[in-house]
Amino acid sequence: MFDWIERPGSNAWFTVTLVAVATLSFSCDAQKQDTQPIPEAERPVVREIPEFSGEQAFTFLVRQTDFGPRAPNTPGHRNCLEFLHQQLTEYADAVNLQPFNHTGRNGTQYSLTNVIASFNSGATDRILLTAHWDTRPWADQDSDPRNHDKPILGANDGASGVAVLLEIARHLHQNPPPIGVDIIFFDGEDLGATGNPESFSAGAKFFAANKSMGFRPRFGINVDMVGDKVLEIPREINSDRYARHVMDLIFSTARSLGLPQFIHSEGDEVFDDHIPLNNVGIPTANLIDFQYPDHRTNYWHTLSDTPDQCGPESLAAVGQVLLHIIYTGAKTP
Numbered sequence: 001m002f003d004w005i006e007r008p009g010s011n012a013w014f015t016v017t018l019v020a021v022a023t024l025s026f027s028c029d030a031q032k033q034d035t036q037p038i039p040e041a042e043r044p045v046v047r048e049i050p051e052f053s054g055e056q057a058f059t060f061l062v063r064q065t066d067f068g069p070r071a072p073n074t075p076g077h078r079n080c081l082e083f084l085h086q087q088l089t090e091y092a093d094a095v096n097l098q099p100f101n102h103t104g105r106n107g108t109q110y111s112l113t114n115v116i117a118s119f120n121s122g123a124t125d126r127i128l129l130t131a132h133w134d135t136r137p138w139a140d141q142d143s144d145p146r147n148h149d150k151p152i153l154g155a156n157d158g159a160s161g162v163a164v165l166l167e168i169a170r171h172l173h174q175n176p177p178p179i180g181v182d183i184i185f186f187d188g189e190d191l192g193a194t195g196n197p198e199s200f201s202a203g204a205k206f207f208a209a210n211k212s213m214g215f216r217p218r219f220g221i222n223v224d225m226v227g228d229k230v231l232e233i234p235r236e237i238n239s240d241r242y243a244r245h246v247m248d249l250i251f252s253t254a255r256s257l258g259l260p261q262f263i264h265s266e267g268d269e270v271f272d273d274h275i276p277l278n279n280v281g282i283p284t285a286n287l288i289d290f291q292y293p294d295h296r297t298n299y300w301h302t303l304s305d306t307p308d309q310c311g312p313e314s315l316a317a318v319g320q321v322l323l324h325i326i327y328t329g330a331k332t333p
Contacts, residue, residue: 049327050171054316060087061155061163061227061315062307064133069151070158071137072102072110072188084115084133084185087166091173092117092183098210102202104191112187114203119172123180127330128220128282129168129322130273131161132189132203140194141301155307156292157300158190160227164319168326177326182217186273194301197271204273208280218330219246220284222274225300226318227310228292233318234267236286239274243283245332250285253321261317287318 063083068076088095098114115133135154139147165183172181184207192200220243226233239247254262267290274284292299292309299305 048175049324050175052171052316052319052323053167054312054314054319056170057163057167057315057319058307058310058312060166061159061310064159064162065153065155065307069137069153070133070135071151072112072134072191073108074151077134080133081113081115084162084166088115088117088169088183091169092119093121094118098207100203100206102188102191102206105193105199110188110191110202112203112206114187114207115185116207117169117183119169119181119183120177121180125329126180126182126217127326128182128184128217128277128284129165129223130184130186130204130220130277130284131165131223132158132187132201132273133162133185134158134187134190134203136190136301139301139303141298142303147303150303152301152303152305153307154190154305155310156225156227156305159307160225160310160315161223164223164226164315164322167315167319168322171323172326175327178329179326180217181326182215189273200271201273201276204276208276208282211280217282219243220274220277220282221246221250221322221325222272222277222284222286223318223322224272224286224288225292226287226289227314228289229309229311229314230293231261231289231311231314231317232263232291233261233287233289234263234265236267236272236288237269238271238278239285240266242278243274243285246283246285249325249330249332250287250321253324254317257320257324259317259321261314262321 064080067080070077070080096116100112102110102112104110135158136152139150139152162185169183186203188202191202235247251262251264272286274286277284
């Protein structure tokens with residue numbers, strides 16, 4: 001899922017090389033986002049907002065876990081990739097696979113693939129939705145040390161965010177949105193070493209370093225660990241630091257919908273797939289409930305991260321907020 005990140009002391013400049021997923025390549029400097037207002041395109045006409053199905057999203061969650069652990073270089077990983085590609089091809093205007101190689105801990109070589117889908121591809125005003133689809137190869141936080149080398153099933157840590165976005169994709173296919181939407185399923189997020197934040201988010205880093213110059217969504221929202229039956233999503237610290245206006249949009253929308261799962265208080269500070277995107281100028285918020293299932297017990301990176309610990313109502317709360325943001329044209333406060 002993610003690892004901790006210490007508070008940076010300043011907004012440093014990052015130099016990155018950006019290469020188009022297709023052929024175009026160039027390099028530029030990109031600065032971490034501050035909290036300035038996000039520029040808005042011409043406001044589109046508000047359309048009828050679909051009703052998000054938590055039950056359908058939960059079906060997508062279970063469909064992924066039916067493959068078993070989706071750790072890279074395993075049959076479950078390969079089978080899930082085929083499933084995601086097939087589902088998005090059914091729903092999206094265009095789907096692209098972004099394969100890449102990654103060297104993990106102890107020098108292990110992994111073959112990874114980001115899955116990129118576009119909706120309303122002709123629109124210039126766009127937003128980005130992301131989640132990671134891989135699962136951790138090691139249950140290194142399990143209470144039983146004998147399980148530390150076993151792969152996790154990742155019902156919440158991986159499958160929940162993907163499930164929400166697959167249900168979003170189904171609605172985008174049935175009800176064309178007023179703005180452009182890109183969905184990316186990042187691979188290799190969970191290959192990092194605990195205590196070393198920079199070793200996580202391989203797929204997001206690769207995409208950020210190789211995106212095309214013309215890819216400039218207004219903002220992004222990353223969805224990670226949102227299936228907890230007792231869902232409580234606070235305001236993640238790095239999201240408020242780099243994408244406050246996106247967080248304000250999310251939490252004001254949740255408040256207007258009367259959704260108690262969004263807690264208007266400061267949460268943990270985490271390193272997740274939103275960090276590489278913010279580093280290249282895409283203001284991105286992270287939706288995450290790290291207290292899974294509660295403040296006393298945590299199933300993060302354990303063998304207890306199973307579908308019975310997740311619920312359709314939690315997926316529906318997150319999905320309905322995202323649908324409202326999309327179909328009201330992503331208007332910032």
